[in-house]
Amino acid sequence: xxxxxxxxxxxxxxxxxxxxxxxxxxxxxxxxxxxxxxxxxxxxxxxxxxxxxxxxxxxxxxxxxxxxxxxxxxxxxxxxxxxxxxxxxxxxxxxxxxxxxxxxxxxxxxxxxxxxxxxxxxxxxxxxxxxxxxxxxxxxxxxxxxxxxxxxxxxxxxxxxxxxxxxxxxxxxxxxxxxxxxxxxxxxxxxxxxxxxxxxxxxxxxxxxxxxxxxxxxxxxxxxxxxxxxxxxxxxxxxxxxxxxxxxxxxxxxxxxxxxxxxxxxxxxxxxxxxxxxxxxxxxxxxxxxxxxxxxxxxxxxxxxxxxxxxxxxxxxxxxxxxxxxxxxxxxxxxxxxxxxxxxxxxxxxxxxxxxxxxxxxxxxxxxxxxxxxxxxxxxxxxxxxxxxxxxxxxxxxxxxxxxxxxxxxxxxxxxxxxxxxxxxxx
Numbered sequence: 169x170x171x172x173x174x175x176x177x178x179x180x181x182x183x184x185x186x187x188x189x190x191x192x193x194x195x196x197x198x199x200x201x202x203x204x205x206x207x208x209x210x211x212x213x214x215x216x217x218x219x220x221x222x223x224x225x226x227x228x229x230x231x232x233x234x235x236x237x238x239x240x241x242x243x244x245x246x247x248x249x250x251x252x253x254x255x256x257x258x259x260x261x262x263x264x265x266x267x268x269x270x271x272x273x274x275x276x277x278x279x280x281x282x283x284x285x286x287x288x289x290x291x292x293x294x295x296x297x298x299x300x301x302x303x304x305x306x307x308x309x310x311x312x313x314x315x316x317x318x319x320x321x322x323x324x325x326x327x328x329x330x331x332x333x334x335x336x337x338x339x340x341x342x343x344x345x346x347x348x349x350x351x352x353x354x355x356x357x358x359x360x361x362x363x364x365x366x367x368x369x370x371x372x373x374x375x376x377x378x379x380x381x382x383x384x385x386x387x388x389x390x391x392x393x394x395x396x397x398x399x400x401x402x403x404x405x406x407x408x409x410x411x412x413x414x415x416x417x418x419x420x421x422x423x424x425x426x427x428x429x430x431x432x433x434x435x436x437x438x439x440x441x442x443x444x445x446x447x448x449x450x451x452x453x454x455x456x457x458x459x460x461x462x463x464x465x466x467x468x469x470x471x472x473x474x475x476x477x478x479x480x481x482x483x484x485x486x487x488x489x490x491x492x493x494x495x496x497x498x499x500x501x502x503x504x505x506x507x508x509x510x511x512x513x514x515x516x517x518x519x520x521x522x523x524x525x526x527x528x529x530x531x532x533x534x535x536x537x538x539x540x541x542x543x544x545x546x547x548x549x550x551x552x553x554x555x556x557x558x559x560x561x562x563x564x565x566x567x568x569x570x571x572x573x574x575x576x577x578x579x580x581x582x583x584x585x586x587x588x589x590x591x592x593x594x595x
Contacts, residue, residue, distance in 0.1 A: 172431045178484070187196070192592035195270075195341075196215040196217075196219060196268075196271050197212060198244050198248065198268060198269070198341075199217075199219065199242070199268070199269040200219050200271055201237075201240070201241040201455075201508050202244075202245065202270065202271070203219075204241070205453075205454035205455050207271065209271035209274045209275065209302070210234075210270070210384050212302060213269070213274075213298060213299070213302065214273050215311045216298050216466065217294075217298060217377035224360050227240045230440065230524070232273050235384075235387065235388055237382065238455075238458065238459070239273065239385060240277075241455045241458075242377075242387075242455045242456065242459075243379055243383050244451045245453050245455045246379070246453055247340055247341075247376075247476075248272075248340070248453075249381075249450075249451045249453065250342055250446060250449050250450055250519025251338050251370060251372055252272060253273065253447060254336075254444065255338050256279075257280065258336040258367070258368065258370075259334075260334040260335050260368070261284065261332075261333060261334070261336065261483060262276060262281070262282070262284065262335075262336050263327075263328060263335050263336065263337045263338065264283065264284065264285045264338050265286045265287075265291075265316070265324075265333075265337055265338065265339050265342070266286060266287040266288070266318070266339075267285030267291070267313070268287060268291065268292070268295075269291065269563040271299070272285070273285055273299050273303075273313075274299060274302060274307075277303055277307035277308070277310040278307060280310065281310060282312070282331075284308050284313075284314060284327065284328065285311070285313045285314070285315075286314050286315075286316045286318075286324070286327050288315070288317070288519055289315040289520060290461060290523075292315045292316075294312065296311075299313075299482060302592075308319055311445065312330075314326070314327035314328075317516075317518050317520045317552075318350075318354050318357070318519075318520065319354060319357070319519075319550075320357075321353075321356070321519075323359045324361060325361070325418070326363075327366075330479060332365070333365070334365055334366040334367035334368075335361065335362075335366070335367040336369075337358060337362075337367070337368070337369040338370050338371075338372075338374065339369065339370070340371075340372045340373070340492060341373065341376075342373065343371065343373035343374070343414065343416055343474040344373055344376060344417060346416055346553065347414055347552075347553050347582065347585065347586050348414045349578075349581070349582045349585065350414070350553060351414040351416050352433075352437060353483065355416075355433070355434065355437035355439060356437055357399045358439070359438045359439055359481065362481050363481060367440075368479065368480050369418075369479040369480070370476055370478055371476065371477050371479060371481075372476045373416070373417065374416050374417055374418050374427075374430055375475055375476070375477075376417075377416050377417070377418065377419065377420055378418065378473070378474045379446065379470075381420055381470075382447065382471060382473070383470065384590045385466075385470065386463050386464075386466035386467045386470060387459065387463055387467075390577055398419075401548075415429050415430060415432075416430045416433055416434070417430070418430060420476070420561055426572050436481065438481060438482055439480070439481065439482055440479070440480060440481075440482040441478065441479045441480075441481070442477070442479075443475035443477060443478075444475055444476045444477070444478050445471075445472060445474070445475050446471040446472075446474045446475060447471040447472035447474075448472075448477060448548075450468065478569040496512070496518055497515050498513045498514065498515040498521035498524065498580045499513075499515060500513050500514070500518060501575060502532070504532065504536050504538065505569070507536075507537055507538065508540050508542055508568070509529075509532060509536075509540070509541045509542070510541075510542045510544070511541065511542070511543045511544065512543075512546075513543060513544070513547065513548045514548065514549075515547070515548070515549060515550075516549055516550040516551075517546070517548060517550065517552065517554075517555030518550060518551075518554060518555060519552060521555070522554035522557070525555070525558050526558045528560075528567075529561075529562050533565065539560050539566060539567055540566050540567070540569055540570070540571070541563075541566055541568075541569075541570045541571070542571050543570065543573065544572075544573055545571045545573060545576070546574040548575070548576070548579055549576070549585070550578070551579050553582060553586065554589045556582070556583065560573075560588060560591060560592075563591050563592060569592075569593055570592050571592075571593040571594075571595055572593065572594050573595045575594060580594060
C-alpha cells in the first residue's frame with residue numbers, strides 16, 4: 169500500500185477552480201465586459217490582471233457565441249449598475265457577496281463609502297492586491313476584503329464583525345449554482361447576519377431567467393429560445409448541476425408556482441421579500457449604445473416586468489433553529505492499493521476545500537493507476553455542490569467508480585437531492 173500525503177500544499181490552477189465553481193469564470197467575464205463598455209476603473213483593473221476576451225468568454229470548459237456575449241454584456245451591466253445604486257441608496261454598509269473581480273470597491277471608496285467584498289480565498293487574494301494598488305491610502309481605508317464561503321456562517325460572521333450599523337448584502341449570480349441545501353444554508357446565514365446587524369439583502373438571481381429572456385428576445389426575436397437552450401445546456405455541462413433548480417429560482421415555465429415556492433422557502437428560513445422593479449431603477453447603460461434604439465427600448469420595456477428582490481427579516485415567522493457557528497477545517501488522508509484510492513475526508517467539503525481535493529486526486533492520477541475510489545465520510549460534516557462536482561469528476565476518471573462509506577444523514581440527503589446518487593455509490 170502506498171501512502172498519500174495528508175495535506176495539500178500544491179497550487180490550484182484556475183481551470184480547476186472553474187470546474188468546481190462555475191461562477192468563477194462569470195466573475196472575470198463581468199469585469200471584462202464592464203471594461204469593454206468603457207468603465208475606466210474596470211478597464212484599468214482588467215489590464216492590470218491581464219485579462220483577454222478569449223479567457224473571459226471561452227475556456228477549456230465552455231464556449232460563448234457573439235449573441236450570447238452581447239446579451240450577457242447588457243444583462244451583466246444592468247445588474248451590476250442597478251444593484252450598486254440600490255445598495256448606495258440604502259444608506260447601509262455594502263457587503264458584496266460574492267464580490268468577484270469587479271471595480272465596485274474603487275467606486276465606493278472614491279465616494280467615501282465603506283465597502284466589504286466577500287469571496288473565496290483565491291479571489292480575495294488576487295483582487296485585493298490589484299485594487300489596493302489602484303487607490304490612494306485614504307481611499308484604501310474604506311475597502312475591506314474578506315475570505316468566506318457563503319454557506320459557512322462562521323466565516324461570514326467573522327467577515328462582518330467589525331461593521332458598525334446596518335448592512336446591505338448584495339448577491340449577484342450566485343444562487344443559480346446552488347442546491348436547495350446550499351440555498352437553505354445561505355438563507356440561514358443571511359438571517360443571522362440581519363438579526364445581528366439589521367439591514368437588508370438585495371438578491372438579483374431569482375428572476376434572472378426572466379431578465380435574460382427579455383434581453384435576448386429584444387436582440388434576436390424568436391431565435392432566443394434556441395439560444396437560451398444552448399446556453400443552459402453548456403452551463404449544465406460544465407457545472408454538473410442543473411442550473412436554476414433550487415427553490416429560490418423562478419422558472420419562466422411556471423412563474424406563479426415557482427414564485428410561491430420561493431416565498432415559502434424564504435419564510436421557512438425567517439425571511440420575506442419585496443420585488444424591486446428593475447426598470448424603475450435602471451441607470452443609463454453603455455452597452456445599449458451597441459444596439460439599435462428599437463432594441464434598447466424593447467429591453468427597457470422588458471425590464472418593467474422583471475425584479476430584483478429585497479429580502480428582510482420576517483418578524484412574524486416562528487423561531488428558526490440554526491446550526492452552530494463552529495467551523496472545522498477540511499483535511500484528507502489517502503492511500504492506494506491495487507488500483508483503489510482510499511480517502512478519509514474530515515470537516516467541510518465546500519467551495520473552499522473542493523479544489524484541494526481535485527488537485528490531490530489529479531496528482532495521484534499522474535503517479536499511480538487509479539481504477540476506483542473509496543471515500544470514508546465518517547468525519548465529513550458538510551458537502552456542497554462544488555464538492556459533489558469533484559466527486560463526479562473522479563467518477564468519470566475511474567472505471568470502478570466512486571464509493572462513499574459512512575456518510576451522515578445530511579451528506580447522504582444532499583447527494584440524493586442533487587441526483588448524484590445515480591453516479592456515486594453510497595454504502
